[in-house]
Amino acid sequence: MFFALNKLAVMLKIELMTFYEREINRINSIIYSNNEQIETVIGVRNYIDNNYGTDLNLDLLSQIRFISKFHLLRLFKKYYGLTPRQYLIDKRIEKSKEHLKKGMSVTETCFAVGFESLSSFSTLFKTKTGKSPSEFQNEQLSRR
Numbered sequence: 471m472f473f474a475l476n477k478l479a480v481m482l483k484i485e486l487m488t489f490y491e492r493e494i495n496r497i498n499s500i501i502y503s504n505n506e507q508i509e510t511v512i513g514v515r516n517y518i519d520n521n522y523g524t525d526l527n528l529d530l531l532s533q534i535r536f537i538s539k540f541h542l543l544r545l546f547k548k549y550y551g552l553t554p555r556q557y558l559i560d561k562r563i564e565k566s567k568e569h570l571k572k573g574m575s576v577t578e579t580c581f582a583v584g585f586e587s588l589s590s591f592s593t594l595f596k597t598k599t600g601k602s603p604s605e606f607q608n609e610q611l612s613r614r
Contacts, residue, residue, distance in 0.1 A: 507545050507549070510535050510537055510542070511545050511546050511549045513534075514531050514546060514554060515546075517531065518557060522562050523562075523583055524584060526554075526584070528554060531554055542554065563598045563599070566583045566591070566595065567599075567606065570610060573607075576591075576592070576603040576604055579591075579603065580592075580603075591603070
């Protein structure tokens with residue numbers, strides 16, 4: 471009788487352990503299921519960071535990461551709160567500020583950071599910073 475109870479206790483313990491192991495695995499798969507998504511959006515962000523001066527668009531970014539452009543759009547917005555296009559514009563404005571501070575002309579800066587039109591660059595720059603590129607540059611250079 472003692473051996474039967476002991477054997478039953480061991481079997482219950484094993485069954486309980488496998489139940490908990492299955493539950494832990496199930497919970498882990500839910501919690502960490504987004505690793506692939508995170509790698510995708512980080513990869514796209516890094517690509518934008520390193521290639522902001524080139525002609526980037528959603529089709530190209532989605533092809534680089536082998537993902538639907540609509541899915542990429544949703545994921546990027548989910549993790550960064552911006553679309554890839556908005557992130558690209560912010561990156562270009564950030565880099566244009568650096569160029570302008572160094573004394574590069576507004577036109578050279580515009581094309582160096584990947585904008586195709588001086589007017590769209592100036593408009594976006596003013597929208598984001600509250601100043602035109604020329605005003606920003608003059609202000610920065612006068613601080614030296």
